[in-house]
Amino acid sequence: MKNEYIPFPSQVREIIRHTDIEYTFRMSFSGSVKPGQFFEVSIPKYGEAPISVSGIGAGTVDLTIRRVGKVTAQIFERYEGSVLPMRGPYGNGFDIENYKGKELVVIAGGTGLSPVKGVVDYFCEHPEEAVSTTLIAGFKSPQDILFRQDFERWESALQVIKTVDSAPEGYRGLTGMVTKYIPDLPIVDVSNTDFITVGPPAMIRFTIMEILKRGVPEQNIWISHERKMCCGLGKCGHCKMNDTYVCLDGPVFNYAESKHLID
Amino acid sequence: MGYQIPRQKADRLFARLKQNYTIYAPKLFAGDGCFSDTDIIRYGKITDLDEIEWNRRSDYSFKEALLAINEVLFYFTEGETTVPPCPEKKLLIFLRSCDLHAVKRLDTIYLKNGAEDFYYSRLREKARFVLMGCWETCDTGFCASMDTNRSEQYDLYLKLSGSSLWADCKSEELQPYFAEAEGTVCDVQPDSVTENKEKVTLPRKLSVESFQNPIWESYGSRCIGCGRCNFVCPTCTCFTMQDILYRDNANVGERRRVWASCQVDGYTDIAGGNSFRKKQSERLRFRVMHKIYDFEKRFGFPMCVGCGRCDAICPEYISYTNIINQLAKEET
Numbered sequence: 001m002k003n004e005y006i007p008f009p010s011q012v013r014e015i016i017r018h019t020d021i022e023y024t025f026r027m028s029f030s031g032s033v034k035p036g037q038f039f040e041v042s043i044p045k046y047g048e049a050p051i052s053v054s055g056i057g058a059g060t061v062d063l064t065i066r067r068v069g070k071v072t073a074q075i076f077e078r079y080e081g082s083v084l085p086m087r088g089p090y091g092n093g094f095d096i097e098n099y100k101g102k103e104l105v106v107i108a109g110g111t112g113l114s115p116v117k118g119v120v121d122y123f124c125e126h127p128e129e130a131v132s133t134t135l136i137a138g139f140k141s142p143q144d145i146l147f148r149q150d151f152e153r154w155e156s157a158l159q160v161i162k163t164v165d166s167a168p169e170g171y172r173g174l175t176g177m178v179t180k181y182i183p184d185l186p187i188v189d190v191s192n193t194d195f196i197t198v199g200p201p202a203m204i205r206f207t208i209m210e211i212l213k214r215g216v217p218e219q220n221i222w223i224s225h226e227r228k229m230c231c232g233l234g235k236c237g238h239c240k241m242n243d244t245y246v247c248l249d250g251p252v253f254n255y256a257e258s259k260h261l262i263d
Numbered sequence: 264m265g266y267q268i269p270r271q272k273a274d275r276l277f278a279r280l281k282q283n284y285t286i287y288a289p290k291l292f293a294g295d296g297c298f299s300d301t302d303i304i305r306y307g308k309i310t311d312l313d314e315i316e317w318n319r320r321s322d323y324s325f326k327e328a329l330l331a332i333n334e335v336l337f338y339f340t341e342g343e344t345t346v347p348p349c350p351e352k353k354l355l356i357f358l359r360s361c362d363l364h365a366v367k368r369l370d371t372i373y374l375k376n377g378a379e380d381f382y383y384s385r386l387r388e389k390a391r392f393v394l395m396g397c398w399e400t401c402d403t404g405f406c407a408s409m410d411t412n413r414s415e416q417y418d419l420y421l422k423l424s425g426s427s428l429w430a431d432c433k434s435e436e437l438q439p440y441f442a443e444a445e446g447t448v449c450d451v452q453p454d455s456v457t458e459n460k461e462k463v464t465l466p467r468k469l470s471v472e473s474f475q476n477p478i479w480e481s482y483g484s485r486c487i488g489c490g491r492c493n494f495v496c497p498t499c500t501c502f503t504m505q506d507i508l509y510r511d512n513a514n515v516g517e518r519r520r521v522w523a524s525c526q527v528d529g530y531t532d533i534a535g536g537n538s539f540r541k542k543q544s545e546r547l548r549f550r551v552m553h554k555i556y557d558f559e560k561r562f563g564f565p566m567c568v569g570c571g572r573c574d575a576i577c578p579e580y581i582s583y584t585n586i587i588n589q590l591a592k593e594e595t
């Protein structure tokens with residue numbers, strides 16, 4: 001039987017620096033994996049951290065990591081030319097099929113863009129497979145903007161609204177919370193429009209309120225939840241809400257099916 | 264098959280079992296209780312029939328025989344990991360009917376909720392269960408209400424009474440030990456209680472609305488978040504990962520999983536200072552709803568087996584049975 005707790009070594013192939021504390025690590029990986037799934041990056045001596053797949057390439061997966069504490073700091077300290085132990089992928093991930101032939105709107109806050117980035121990439125490469133694709137991405141300030149190079153690509157193929165909460169005087173881009181842009185989104189047919197929203201819990205809450213005001217059915221809304229996870233395998237219990245294990249049944253949930261979940 | 268075996272021969276039988284099995288049973292630790300001059304009954308390895316506490320319910324359950332309080336997942340040196348070997352001997356675990364029903368709950372989480380757990384599964388395969396009878400009810404248990412007062416799923420039933428050991432052996436693997444023990448073949452039925460002092464009615468109309476019930480606040484406001492209810496519970500299975508470094512060589516260490524409690528601070532903390540259940544009342548709700556509602560919704564049977572240990576151990580005298588009964592009463 002496979003021992004799921006033992007990490008495998010994965011080569012760091014490339015580093016993309018977005019901000020001082022947010023880098024994308026392009027890791028070697030050749031198994032099957034979906035956007036929105038996650039790996040446990042597993043550093044002996046320091047611990048483990050669940051990190052979403054932010055991109056999928058030939059023989060690689062991208063992990064976009066924010067340096068916030070013990071484990072993530074270690075990743076930043078030791079990556080250069082190095083190997084990181086990890087295990088996974090875990091979780092359900094996003095099912096691209098759900099969004100084909102739809103008007104798709106992706107709303108992401110900060111690193112919340114990571115788990116949905118694979119979806120955005122897909123429709124950027126195959127724009128004809130959706131009726132339309134819109135990305136609303138919010139960041140705290142202009143310095144916090146992630147995936148700058150990707151935005152250039154996305155802006156040429158998709159409708160992109162890139163906004164910052166606040167900016168110094170003279171900033172030329174959009175400002176304000178992501179919720180500000182929801183009321184005026186051009187939507188042709190609400191029943192054929194799907195929303196994906198990922199970010200901090202408060203952002204998700206307010207975003208959903210705005211989406212519902214547009215008359216979008218609840219089952220057309222998708223979210224990804226973050227919870228404490230010690231195993232990713234349905235055993236440690238930390239991620240449980242009601243009868244649901246976020247690590248097994250999520251982290252991606254349909255809003256209509258998951259709105260009753262209580263911590 | 265049932266046997267009556269005279270004590271001396273029983274000791275020889277036990278000595279033979281010991282050669283091939285590591286035997287876990289409830290033991291009395293005199294004076295080791297939480298308060299001065301109190302005893303504690305918990306599980307340990309035993310080498311003699313007389314070490315077993317036959318009469319009283321153990322304060323802690325059998326679960327540590329299958330899920331160590333802290334379990335090494337692997338040792339690491341600079342680049343290598345080594346998984347500790349599985350103990351070679353099989354396990355013989357003495358337990359009562361409520362706890363035998365709890366094994367099914369542990370199996371459900373560790374073998375059926377997602378992929379099978381490597382460490383649990385390799386021990387579980389080696390585990391054989393010895394049922395101990397209950398001839399009178401314990402104080403806080405409510406097994407009869409939970410339908411866990413009887414069990415047929417044992418490998419062996421044993422009872423030490425007078426100058427004899429009474430056995431009912433269902434396991435083919437154990438049968439030879441009894442065949443050569445020179446006992447008398449007879450019919451042996453496990454002792455079981457049919458009634459408890461504590462009676463519980465499970466609420467049957469719980470729903471997400473139940474999360475708003477003021478009952479959580481009224482009981483939870485007394486909770487001090489010590490987590491003992493989780494640690495004594497035979498069906499609580501949560502753990503937290505822990506990396507340990509050895510003092511004499513900082514490059515060498517081990518990753519462990521250690522028992523965790525959903526009542527204790529830190530259980531839901533994530534980076535950035537977020538935490539999902541800050542109040543004790545929310546944590547109490549989480550535990551109780553899991554035991555009597557959420558688990559059943561996912562797997563088809565309640566998690567709680569009615570052993571009553573949580574009520575016996577709570578330093579704040581928060582009664583789980585009262586909570587359940589009150590929830591049920593509100594439904595009528």
Ligand SMILES: Cc1cc2nc3c(=O)[nH]c(=O)nc-3n(C[C@H](O)[C@H](O)[C@H](O)COP(=O)(O)OP(=O)(O)OC[C@H]3O[C@@H](n4cnc5c(N)ncnc54)[C@H](O)[C@@H]3O)c2cc1C
Binds near residue numbers: 038053228535
């Ligand atoms: C499904 C999922 C996807 C995620 N995706 C990303 C991502 O793509 N990029 C990113 O930067 N971050 C992501 N996170 C958050 C990331 O896991 C935490 O920031 C990270 O665990 C913090 O670890 P640390 O040791 O550096 O921080 P510390 O604050 O030092 O954490 C200490 C300990 O707390 C625990 N811990 C803290 N936060 C979490 C958490 N969310 N889940 C489990 N344990 C935690 C860990 O056990 C850790 O060892 C994700 C979290 C989840 C649950």
Ligand code: FES
Binds near residue numbers: 230231238
């Ligand atoms: S992360 Fe351990 S059960 Fe979900």
